[in-house]
Amino acid sequence: xxxQVNRTIxxxxxxxxxxxxxxxxxxxxxxxxxxxxxxxxxxxxxxxxATLAARDLAGLAAQQRKPSxxxxxxxxxxxxxxLVVLWELITVGAGVPAVLMPPPSMVxxxxxxxxPVLAADFVQTFxxxxxxxxxxxxxxxxxxxxxxxxxxxxxRGLLPVANFASALPIIGIAPIMVMWFGFDWxxxxxxxxxxxxxxxxxxxxxxxxxxxxxERDLMRTYAAGYLTTLVCLRLPQALPFIFTxxxxxxxxxxxxxxxxxxxxxxxxxxxxxxxxxxxRLSLDMVWAEIALAALAGSAFYxxxxxxxxAATGWHPSMxxxx
Amino acid sequence: xxxxxxxxxxxxxxxxxxxxxxxxPEPARAVVSVSDLSLTYETADGPVYALSGVDLAIAxxxxxxxIGPSGCGKTxxxxxVADLEQPTGGELWVNGVSAEAARLRRDxxxxxxxxxxxxxRTIERNVALPLEIFGVPKAERRERVRRYLDLxxxxxxxxxxxxxxxGGMQSRASIARALCFDPQLLLMDExxxxxxxxxxxxxxxxxxxxxxxxxxxxxxxxxxxxEAVYLSSRVVVMSPRPGxxxxxxxxxxxxxxxxxxxRESPEFLAIAHRVREGLRAxxxxxx
Numbered sequence: 039x040x041x042q043v044n045r046t047i048x049x050x051x052x053x054x055x056x057x058x059x060x061x062x063x064x065x066x067x068x069x070x071x072x073x074x075x076x077x078x079x080x081x082x083x084x085x086x087x088a089t090l091a092a093r094d095l096a097g098l099a100a101q102q103r104k105p106s107x108x109x110x111x112x113x114x115x116x117x118x119x120x121l122v123v124l125w126e127l128i129t130v131g132a133g134v135p136a137v138l139m140p141p142p143s144m145v146x147x148x149x150x151x152x153x154p155v156l157a158a159d160f161v162q163t164f165x166x167x168x169x170x171x172x173x174x175x176x177x178x179x180x181x182x183x184x185x186x187x188x189x190x191x192x193x194r195g196l197l198p199v200a201n202f203a204s205a206l207p208i209i210g211i212a213p214i215m216v217m218w219f220g221f222d223w224x225x226x227x228x229x230x231x232x233x234x235x236x237x238x239x240x241x242x243x244x245x246x247x248x249x250x251x252x253e254r255d256l257m258r259t260y261a262a263g264y265l266t267t268l269v270c271l272r273l274p275q276a277l278p279f280i281f282t283x284x285x286x287x288x289x290x291x292x293x294x295x296x297x298x299x300x301x302x303x304x305x306x307x308x309x310x311x312x313x314x315x316x317x318r319l320s321l322d323m324v325w326a327e328i329a330l331a332a333l334a335g336s337a338f339y340x341x342x343x344x345x346x347x348a349a350t351g352w353h354p355s356m357x358x359x360x
Numbered sequence: 361x362x363x364x365x366x367x368x369x370x371x372x373x374x375x376x377x378x379x380x381x382x383x384x385p386e387p388a389r390a391v392v393s394v395s396d397l398s399l400t401y402e403t404a405d406g407p408v409y410a411l412s413g414v415d416l417a418i419a420x421x422x423x424x425x426x427i428g429p430s431g432c433g434k435t436x437x438x439x440x441v442a443d444l445e446q447p448t449g450g451e452l453w454v455n456g457v458s459a460e461a462a463r464l465r466r467d468x469x470x471x472x473x474x475x476x477x478x479x480x481r482t483i484e485r486n487v488a489l490p491l492e493i494f495g496v497p498k499a500e501r502r503e504r505v506r507r508y509l510d511l512x513x514x515x516x517x518x519x520x521x522x523x524x525x526x527g528g529m530q531s532r533a534s535i536a537r538a539l540c541f542d543p544q545l546l547l548m549d550e551x552x553x554x555x556x557x558x559x560x561x562x563x564x565x566x567x568x569x570x571x572x573x574x575x576x577x578x579x580x581x582x583x584x585x586x587e588a589v590y591l592s593s594r595v596v597v598m599s600p601r602p603g604x605x606x607x608x609x610x611x612x613x614x615x616x617x618x619x620x621x622x623r624e625s626p627e628f629l630a631i632a633h634r635v636r637e638g639l640r641a642x643x644x645x646x647x
Contacts, residue, residue, distance in 0.1 A: 252476040255444050259470040260493045261463055270489065274480045352480040352521055 046098060049091035050116065056084045057123035061143070064130040071133025081127050088120040140322040148322040149329060155311070156330055163308040164334050166223040168295040171230025176287055178231065179238025180280065186239075187246045188264070197243075204236035208294060212301040221302050229298040234287040241283035245276025278353045281346040288339045292331060390453070391545055391577045392418040392441055397450035398602075399436060409602030410436045411447070416596065416605065420544070423571050423578045425588035425595045427635060428642065433603020434581045434596075435473075435549055441579065442470050442547050455545070466494065468545040469538030473553055475530035477522035477537075484509065484518035487537045494541060508536040512566065528559040535567070539574075546578045552587070561620055564591060572616055585639075586623055589614075589632045597635055599642025607638035 060080055063069060069077055092113055099109045122142050128134070129141040136144060149156065182200070186193040212229050219225035249272050257267045299309025308327050315323040350356055399411040411433045418424050426434035439445035440452060443459040454462035462468065469490075477486045484505050491501045509515050512532035522530055531551055538546060552560045568591055571578055582588050588595045589611055597607040611631055614622060622628050 250476075252472045252474055253478070256470070256472065256476050257493075258444060259442055259463065259468070260490050261466055262493050266493055270493065271478065274478065277480075350480070352523070354523075357523065 042094065043098070046091060046094040049087055049094060050112075053084065053088040053091050053116065054119065056080070056087065057119060060084060061123055061126050061130075064127055065143075070130055073131035077127075077131055081124070081131070084127075085120070085124065088116060092116050092120075137319050137321055140325060144322045145325040145329065149326040152323065152326060156326065158306050159308045159311050159327065160330060160334065162223060162304075162306045163226070163295050163299065164292065167226035167298070167307075168230055168291040170223075171227035171295065172234055172287055172291040174227065175231035175234030175291075176238045176284060179235045179283070180242050182235075183239050183242035183246065184268075186243065197239075200236060200239055203232065206232070208233065208297055209301070212298040215298070216302040221304055226295050226298040226303075226307075230291045230294040233290050233294040237286045237290070238280070238283040241279045241286075242276060245279030246272050248279065249275045278346075278350050278355070281342070281350060284342050285339060285346070288342050289335055292335045292338070296331060390417040391420050391422075391455055392416070392579065393451075393453040394437075394441075395451045397437070397440065397447050397452055399433070399440065399445065399447045399449075411440070412602035412604050414450070414603070414605055416608075418577060418579065420577050421575050423580065423591055423593045425580045425582055425592040426598060427582055427585065427588045427595055428598035428603075428639065429583070429600055431603075432598040432600040432642070434598050436603065437598075438547050438549050438579055438581050442468060444470075466490075466541065467543060468547050469541065469543040471534055471538045471546070471548040471551040473550045475522065475527075475534040477530055477533055479522055482519050482521055483514060483525070483533050486522065486533060487540050489537065490541050496541070504540050505536075508540040509533075511539070511570070512536045528555055528563065531555060531563060532566075539570075544576055546576050548578065548580045550581050550583070553583070560587070565620060567591065568618060585632050585635050589628060589635060590618060590620075590623055595631075595635055597638035597642065599639075606642050607634070609634050609638070 060077075064073065064077070095109065095113045095116065099113065102109065125139075126141045126143055129139050130143075134141075182192075182196065186196055208229060211232055212225075215225040215228040215232075219228050253271055253275075254267070257271055260266075262270070296309035296312065299307045300313050303310045308331060312324050312327050315321075315327070347356055394414055394416040397411055397414040398409070401408040401410060414433075414437060426437065428434050436445055440447050441454060441459060443463040452459050455465075455467050457465070477483070478489070481489065487505045487508060488501050491504060496504070505518070506515070509518055512535055514529060514532055514536065517525060517529065517533075522533065525533070535551065538548075552563050555563070564587060567578075570576075571591075578591075580588075580591060589609075593610075593612045595609040595611060596605055597609065598604065599606045609631060614627060614631070
């Protein structure tokens with residue numbers, strides 16, 4: 039056991055140190071763009087060490103009776119580190135043109151240097167467009183699902199129309215929304231609202247239909263009305279479905295907000311920046327925006343997943359985490 | 361069929377108070393009164409006669425079991441009493457009013473085949489569910505939940521979730537939930553059907569002593585002959601297609617105090633034999 043722990047620690051440290059060392063080495067003028075076989079052998083060895091370390095770490099994490107957050111996080115961190123280092127070594131060592139694939143160090147430098155621009159883009163695209171659109175779309179989808187469940191006429195009349203609307207391509211509706219709501223963020227929020235509406239509608243509808251007969255009969259024996267049954271039985275039962283929609287929509291919202299900016303926008307925003315910087319061949323800025331989008335999207339998704347765990351810990355899919 | 365408007369029936373003065381105070385066995389005080397009840401489902405393959413010509417009167421304080429093979433309508437009859445199913449003919453009175461009025465008055469507690477505990481609520485909040493819906497004040501709610509959880513020996517499990525408990529414990533929790541608002545009528549639909557023999561014996565003993573202590577009227581659906589005879593003051597034997605009563609067996613001579621060993625006594629075996637004969641006759645009729 040302790041020997042295994044020792045080996046894991048040595049391998050992990052070797053991976054991190056080797057990765058950082060090789061990356062520094064790659065930038066020396068003798069190697070950059072003209073790396074010899076020795077350099078590539080070192081890269082292969084690093085790969086090997088990282089693979090073994092990741093395997094050992096995963097084994098240790100599996101052995102633990104109560105999984106601790108740190109060890110469970112170590113494996114993806116190590117794998118992520120390896121990917122970034124390999125990317126750096128190959129692009130720098132082989133001299134890949136920055137237009138095709140800038141090395142991560144260049145992207146990071148650009149990210150650090152362009153913080154005010156990135157912050158303004160983030161506020162414009164995520165805070166002003168994606169979040170309000172997400173809130174509006176999810177709330178409307180939820181409300182429509184509850185209404186359609188209550189009023190049979192709506193269920194038959196509205197659901198096919200909603201289905202039809204959801205099939206509209208985003209590149210079709212984005213210009214229309216710009217016509218309706220102007221160039222600034224409201225048109226982007228509208229695109230996001232349209233995109234997030236349908237998943238929430240379908241999931242909530244499925245969740246409301248998920249209650250069993252005995253559970254409903256029980257409420258009937260209590261002479262419980264529609265609203266009491268909804269609050270005490272059907273909404274709690276639908277909660278796991280609703281959270282699924284919230285998670286799907288979290289990623290959809292950011293994609294929608296970014297893509298919508300390709301169709302007319304003021305001179306700020308993540309989608310705007312990506313389109314003009316790509317045209318100017320400064321791919322490092324494009325990658326910096328992509329990194330920002332990935333960070334924001336993951337954090338948003340993670341926050342919703344945490345809320346889900348807190349709210350639906352009773353559900354079989356969540357019980358193991360309790 | 362007394363499906364007159366509920367509003368009109370609610371003006372009928374409640375009769376359950378004095379009907380249950382004295383546990384008089386005379387049929388005049390019938391808690392459940394059924395005459396010529398029938399229920400026919402219209403299906404694509406023609407009508408299905410779930411119940412046909414059922415006559416029965418159940419007095420306050422009785423423990424009546426319904427036994428019969430699957431599809432004999434015993435559960436359907438119980439669901440009719442609970443107003444979960446609508447009869448297509450005949451008369452049905454519960455505590456002197458229609459089944460619907462009795463349901464709206466919350467006259468009965470129903471225990472289903474499955475515990476039907478809500479997994480997002482702890483055991484104590486599951487038991488408190490009817491009290492919350494009926495608007496019982498919080499302090500009284502807490503006191504009642506504690507009392508009824510103790511009654512079914514689940515006092516230590518109040519904060520657990522249903523899925524952390526065994527099947528037998530879940531059944532007991534669902535019984536506590538049906539009892540906690542103190543209905544005088546208890547409708548139980550094969551509540552112990554999914555449990556093993558030992559747990560079932562244990563719960564039967566507890567149910568019997570509970571019935572003795574509280575004097576509630578119990579309608580109990582089962583397909584186990586020993587369970588029916590052991591628990592009941594009367595056993596109603598039913599046969600399928602069409603669902604009807606073929607025999608009513610009186611078990612009151614076994615007394616109210618019944619140790620589990622009574623199931624080996626000659627009287628018990630004689631009654632069980634008669635129930636079995638009735639079931640067999642019902643089957644012969646079918647073939």
